[in-house]
Amino acid sequence: MSLLLWQGGKGCNFYKLVEHYQGIEINMGNRKTKTERGWALQGENSDIILEMKNITKVFPGVVANDRVNLEVRRGEIHGLLGENGAGKTTLMSILYGLYRPDEGEIIFDGEKRVFSSPKDAIESGIGMVHQHFMLVNKMSALNNILLGYKTPGDPLLDYEWAREKIRSIIEVYGIDAELDERVINMSVGEEQRVEILKSLFRDVKLLILDEPTSVLTPIESERLFQALKRMSEKGLTVLFITHKLREALEVTDRITVLRKGRNVGTLITKRTDEKELARLMVGREIDMKIEKKRVEAGKDVLKLENVYARNDRGLMALKGISLSVREGEILGIAGVSGNGQKELEEVIIGLRPVEKGKILFNGEDITFSSVRKRTRLGISCIPENRIETGLAPSLTIEENLILRDYESFSRNGFMEFDMIEAHAEKLVEEYGIKTPSTKAPARTLSGGNIQRLIIARELSRNPLFLIASQPTRGLDIAGIDYVRRKLISLAEEGKAILLISEDLEEIVQISDRIAVIFEGEIRGIFDRENVDIDRIGLLMSGGADN
Amino acid sequence: MLESEFIASLIAASMRAGTPLLFATLGEIITERSGVLNLGLEGVMITGAMVGFYFSYVTGNPWIGILAGGFAGLLLAMVHAFFTVTLKVDQAVTGLMLVLFGLGITGFLGRGLVGEVASYLQPVKLPLLSEIPYIGTAVFSHDPLVYIGILIVPLLWFFMNKTRYGMELYAVGENPEAADTVGISVDRIRFIAVLTGGFLVGIAGAHLSLAYAKVWTDGLTAGRGWICLALVIFSGWMPQRAIFGAYLFGGLDVLSFKLQAAGLGVSYHFMRMVPYIFTILVLLFSVIREREKFGAPSALGKPYIREQKY
Numbered sequence: 138m139s140l141l142l143w144q145g146g147k148g149c150n151f152y153k154l155v156e157h158y159q160g161i162e163i164n165m166g167n168r169k170t171k172t173e174r175g176w177a178l179q180g181e182n183s184d185i186i187l188e189m190k191n192i193t194k195v196f197p198g199v200v201a202n203d204r205v206n207l208e209v210r211r212g213e214i215h216g217l218l219g220e221n222g223a224g225k226t227t228l229m230s231i232l233y234g235l236y237r238p239d240e241g242e243i244i245f246d247g248e249k250r251v252f253s254s255p256k257d258a259i260e261s262g263i264g265m266v267h268q269h270f271m272l273v274n275k276m277s278a279l280n281n282i283l284l285g286y287k288t289p290g291d292p293l294l295d296y297e298w299a300r301e302k303i304r305s306i307i308e309v310y311g312i313d314a315e316l317d318e319r320v321i322n323m324s325v326g327e328e329q330r331v332e333i334l335k336s337l338f339r340d341v342k343l344l345i346l347d348e349p350t351s352v353l354t355p356i357e358s359e360r361l362f363q364a365l366k367r368m369s370e371k372g373l374t375v376l377f378i379t380h381k382l383r384e385a386l387e388v389t390d391r392i393t394v395l396r397k398g399r400n401v402g403t404l405i406t407k408r409t410d411e412k413e414l415a416r417l418m419v420g421r422e423i424d425m426k427i428e429k430k431r432v433e434a435g436k437d438v439l440k441l442e443n444v445y446a447r448n449d450r451g452l453m454a455l456k457g458i459s460l461s462v463r464e465g466e467i468l469g470i471a472g473v474s475g476n477g478q479k480e481l482e483e484v485i486i487g488l489r490p491v492e493k494g495k496i497l498f499n500g501e502d503i504t505f506s507s508v509r510k511r512t513r514l515g516i517s518c519i520p521e522n523r524i525e526t527g528l529a530p531s532l533t534i535e536e537n538l539i540l541r542d543y544e545s546f547s548r549n550g551f552m553e554f555d556m557i558e559a560h561a562e563k564l565v566e567e568y569g570i571k572t573p574s575t576k577a578p579a580r581t582l583s584g585g586n587i588q589r590l591i592i593a594r595e596l597s598r599n600p601l602f603l604i605a606s607q608p609t610r611g612l613d614i615a616g617i618d619y620v621r622r623k624l625i626s627l628a629e630e631g632k633a634i635l636l637i638s639e640d641l642e643e644i645v646q647i648s649d650r651i652a653v654i655f656e657g658e659i660r661g662i663f664d665r666e667n668v669d670i671d672r673i674g675l676l677m678s679g680g681a682d683n
Numbered sequence: 684m685l686e687s688e689f690i691a692s693l694i695a696a697s698m699r700a701g702t703p704l705l706f707a708t709l710g711e712i713i714t715e716r717s718g719v720l721n722l723g724l725e726g727v728m729i730t731g732a733m734v735g736f737y738f739s740y741v742t743g744n745p746w747i748g749i750l751a752g753g754f755a756g757l758l759l760a761m762v763h764a765f766f767t768v769t770l771k772v773d774q775a776v777t778g779l780m781l782v783l784f785g786l787g788i789t790g791f792l793g794r795g796l797v798g799e800v801a802s803y804l805q806p807v808k809l810p811l812l813s814e815i816p817y818i819g820t821a822v823f824s825h826d827p828l829v830y831i832g833i834l835i836v837p838l839l840w841f842f843m844n845k846t847r848y849g850m851e852l853y854a855v856g857e858n859p860e861a862a863d864t865v866g867i868s869v870d871r872i873r874f875i876a877v878l879t880g881g882f883l884v885g886i887a888g889a890h891l892s893l894a895y896a897k898v899w900t901d902g903l904t905a906g907r908g909w910i911c912l913a914l915v916i917f918s919g920w921m922p923q924r925a926i927f928g929a930y931l932f933g934g935l936d937v938l939s940f941k942l943q944a945a946g947l948g949v950s951y952h953f954m955r956m957v958p959y960i961f962t963i964l965v966l967l968f969s970v971i972r973e974r975e976k977f978g979a980p981s982a983l984g985k986p987y988i989r990e991q992k993y
Binding site: 233235254255256257260265267271272273275276281283284285286287288291292293294335 | 857
């Protein structure tokens with residue numbers, strides 16, 4: 138029985154592929170590799186818990202899944218790897234009954250199934266932890282776990298019975314959560330554990346995790362991986378969706394790679410490496426290393442002096458921040474999200490009032506200046522929340538591209554449409570924004586293209602200073618690469634850049650100096666030359682600096 | 684002037700006047716808890732009032748009238764549910780349409796009923812209890828719907844807080860996507876909630892015409908539907924608090940008559956304004972208080988569409 142999950146698309150050479158990917162397992166008769174992880178060696182077919190055959194799903198204008206085959210073995214951690222828009226989430230949503238496939242069939246646990254709603258999927262033993270958690274914020278963890286579940290004595294709720302059951306799950310898998318706490322008061326890591334408990338409570342056989350680490354700190358991710366390994370040891374099957382190569386390599390047993398809606402191969406994790414996966418995923422070689430030329434840092438462009446500011450809840454979120462960003466340098470702000478990064482971004486761009494302290498831009502005091510004035514002085518911003526503050530989703534791409542400088546595209550109060558169009562076409566070309574038309578609404582763009590649009594707008598105005606907040610979050614490899622290179626080339630032109638990112642690797646890779654933020658304070662500043670990752674990690678989590 | 688007898692009769696009248704408000708508020712709480720806003724209370728209520736009055740007038744049985752009023756409300760709610768839940772149309776617009784529709788059609792169809800007398804709900808004096816001086820007349824000599832209203836409150840509280848259905852209703856109104864992903868049919872729950880709510884609002888209207896006012900006039904509800912919308916906010920979407928709000932507003936409503944009868948030299952028109960002014964104050968107050976905002980269902984007014992790609 139062949140395990141080579143491969144789609145015979147146009148222009149592909151099957152044999153060449155086989156030759157090329159020695160890591161692909163062709164024969165799966167009796168395997169011994171996994172016995173140490175605790176699942177019994179069974180007959181050939183009973184080993185396969187899930188088989189998706191020829192799944193096709195077409196959305197208006199996009200083929201999200203094109204005759205995808207997927208085979209998952211009982212008790213394994215199976216990675217589903219692919220870039221954004223490769224069709225991972227669509228495939229899983231089909232499996233979970235959220236979407237109906239246009240074609241294809243699903244065989245789960247030995248039976249052919251048709252899932253027309255999540256209810257069907259749950260009942261047959263499939264659980265899913267979505268990328269955006271599906272929790273009711275105002276309810277307790279316990280109620281969220283119980284939601285929709287029929288306890289004995291239904292429709293009454295048997296909390297004692299439920300607690301007992303959850304307790305035994307916690308014992309077996311070591312996934313803990315404060316049951317009586319409301320979700321609204323929880324950290325994302327804890328929310329995720331509630332989500333997992335929710336699935337385990339329903340006695341799932343297969344657990345789907347959609348980009349589970351995208352919101353976690355490195356420590357929380359590690360904790361999650363431990364839990365996943367324990368689940369796999371207990372015979373639970375895990376489908377792990379990710380676009381991060383390292384994670385896929387670290388935690389999975391086998392990996393299926395999707396590209397542009399197609400299955401381009403299923404590999405055994407142990408017999409593959411980052412490079413091969415990246416090539417399969419992207420379809421071309423990607424240089425994973427970026428080098429930033431050392432530019433002699435010039436004078437201070439932006440300077441914060443002892444800045445205090447409150448968050449939306451009225452609590453002090455910035456407590457005496459002092460830092461400066463110089464010409465030609467990238468200053469990276471490292472920290473776990475929620476430690477004042479958002480407030481820092483807003484204080485600099487002018488969206489949030491400063492309680493105390495001063496902000497200087499090229500020596501000029503702009504503490505109380507309007508957003509417009511700061512923009513005119515040459516401050517640009519790639520905001521953390523791209524869709525909500527980065528653009529107006531229902532306006533066209535053209536309109537979004539002039540959002541910050543629309544005045545220079547008008548004469549006597551009338552918009553100069555020819556000029557706007559020419560401007561848009563130039564930027565779409567130059568920044569590689571993929572869209573059928575510059576007149577399409579911005580919301581029709583994919584995540585990566587939205588980011589390109591914002592970068593195009595912010596960089597084309599030739600700023601002196603740029604804040605880039607989580608600029609690569611949620612982007613695929615090609616997108617991340619693109620954004621990082623752009624930031625570096627901007628710095629090399631002598632511009633000052635403040636990079637706020639949760640991705641420590643990114644910060645270390647492209648920053649000239651790194652400032653660590655924790656609970657609204659800068660806990661330490663490092664030069665590129667003497668970066669100490671362990672110390673940064675310690676400071677990020679509030680550890681004392683000796 | 685503030686003799687015990689006056690207070691007793693004031694309490695009695697407050698409860699009677701508050702009962703339609705209570706039914707309508709509870710109905711709207713159920714509706715809104717599911718995430719559907721029904722601004723059409725005024726229209727649904729007056730339709731219940733007219734239909735209820737008509738059926739009682741024709742059959743001579745006020746209970747048939749009450750039920751008919753309830754079903755009239757349910758029917759209008761079905762229109763609302765069809766538009767907002769099935770077709771995902773804007774909830775505010777559909778609700779306002781119901782107001783205009785209800786006021787218009789009852790004015791038109793109810794012309795022949797003006798001035799007629801229908802058999803109305805008779806007060807039931809509870810044995811023994813109603814003989815307690817003052818308290819008996821104040822609390823224990825009402826028509827059965829008053830008692831039913833009081834009974835519904837704990838039942839509804841229990842349903843909403845202690846059963847799986849209540850939790851599902853809450854979840855659908857808070858985060859329909861989360862409910863959907865654990866296999867709860869959002870549309871079905873919303874449909875049922877809107878219909879149940881409409882039924883209660885219809886009964887509220889029928890109580891107005893068959894027990895409280897005991898006549899049919901054009902525009903009988905006089906803005907009570909709107910007051911109930913404010914009462915829902917006042918009660919923080921909790922049935923146990925709705926009853927206080929309803930009786931308080933019922934009291935304000937009757938106070939104008941009572942004070943008039945007591946010969947207080949305040950303009951009748953001014954007194955008629957009081958409940959509405961109070962409504963404004965309640966809304967202002969609830970904006971200021973964080974807790975009320977917290978009580979509002981997070982997905983209130985937002986249609987839920989599953990296959991949303993962006």
